[in-house]
Amino acid sequence: MxxxxxxxxxxxxxxxxxxxxxxxxxxxxxxxxxxxxxxxxxxxxxxxxxxxxxxxxKKTGLIGVIVPEIANPYFSGLVEGIEAVAKERAYYTVLAISEKDDRRELELLRIFQSKQMDGILWAAARLDPACQQEIIQSNIPCVIIGQRLKNKDIPSVAIDNRRAAYETVSHLIQLGHRRIGMIHGPLWDVQSGRERLEGYHLALQTYGLSFRSDWTAEAGEFNVENGYQGMRAIWRTAEKPTALFCACDRLAVGAMTYLKQEGVSLPEEFSVAGFDDEELASLITPRLTTVRHSPYQMGYKSAQILTDRIKGKRDSRCDAITLDYQVIVRESTAILKQVLTTDL
Known part of the structure; x- marks a missing residue:
């Protein structure tokens, strides 16, 4: 026995x-x-x-975690932060991958409810209205990671993607660049697609620069190949840009690879900036100017808020948390030779 x-x-x-x-x-x-x-x-x-x-x-001690993918270093860092809090507070996590499919996300939310998860951490790719309604009606504590919701009943943890993109493009403008392109994510992706593109537009508008659609490309996936193909499409234009902002570092690395093959000198003839400060941003030559933020901290803070809510603790100051970021200037961006800094 x-x-x-x-x-x-x-x-x-x-x-x-x-x-x-x-x-x-x-x-x-x-x-x-x-x-x-x-x-x-x-x-x-x-x-x-x-x-x-x-x-x-009347608790299972289980937290459901939904991420769009796991190969992306951003989401692996996010999960590490979640796991740290789960370990500290005696919870276990159940990880599910949505594959950026809103129908799959809805299915996973319903499965987590049926399995009686104590709470759900949702790194939503699309923020589908049906999924939001499912969460609200279920009364299961949930925290949205990486995006904002108008509905304050569901707390969120994110960075200000729009502002970070604005500051990065402003950096390029202050270096003398007037013809600036962008490779952005799909527009259904709120943070990496829509918000970072909006920040790019806002910077151009603020400095009185015109937007040209032929200097932008939409990447279907956030990988090096999509960055390469996006830069190739932009480079076909008769009047070419002198700088590029990319919605993630892997897109930027792909763009830089294409430019090097075309014999373009970086950053003497062309500047490139990325977003996320992944490890490869410091490994590529020249090292990549980018936006640094912490997916680990985002996962950690989200898990803290969720476990507090599971225990009935609610702080209105945690309804919409905005974490810090920093524009890291490296050697991939430089002053445009034919424009003096006094012209700015």
Whole structure:
């Protein structure tokens, strides 16, 4: 016969009810007593029945995590931050990949509800209205990662993508560039597609520069190949840009690869800036100017907010958290030779 809770109680010299209170966190006990009981659990090798515990506590101790993909370093960093909080606060995570499919996201949300997850962390790609409604009606605590919602009932953690893009393009303009292109993400992607493109437009408008659609390209995927193809399309124009802003570093690396093949000197003849400050941004030559932010911190903060809400703690200041970012200037951007800084 296996070890039972009665064996733990006998070992610790306490009642079965006291052991139950500690294991189920149903009522507070003193730290010395808690430590004694947990030591007895360790020494006896007792393993509580997870189903029984969830019925008593009305909690499963599980958090559902939905990400569009996992190969992207951004999302692997995000998951690491979530896991750190889960470990600290005695939760376990169930990871699901939506493949950027809104129907798949809706299916996953419903599966997580049926499996009685205590809460959901959703790195949404599309923010489909049907998915938002599903979350609101379910009453399961949820935090949106990387994007903003108008509905304050669902908290979110993100950076100001629009402002970060604006500052990066402004940096290029201040270096003397007047013909600036962009490779952006698909417009259904709110943060990497729409918001960063809006920041690009705003910078051009602020400095009185005209927007040219033939100097922009939409990437279907955030990878080096799409950056390469996007730059090739832009480079076909008769009047070429002198600088490029990309919605992520991998797109920028692809663009730089194409330009080098065309014999363009970087940054003497052409400047390139990216977004995310992935590891490859420091490995490519010249090193890439980019926007640094922390997916780990985004995952960590999101998990903190979610676990607080699971426990009934709600702070209105956490309804929409905006994390810091920094424009990191490296060697891929430089002053345009034919334009003096005094002209700015």
């Amino acid at each position: 296996g070890v039972t809770i009665r064996d733990v109680a006998k070992r610790a010299g306490v009642s079965i009810a006291t052991v139950s209170r500690v294991l189920n966190q149903s009522k507070p006990v003193s730290n010395p007593l808690k430590q004694r009981i947990m030591q007895a659990v360790e020494e006896t090798g007792y393993r509580p029945n997870a189903v029984a515990r969830s019925m008593i506590r």
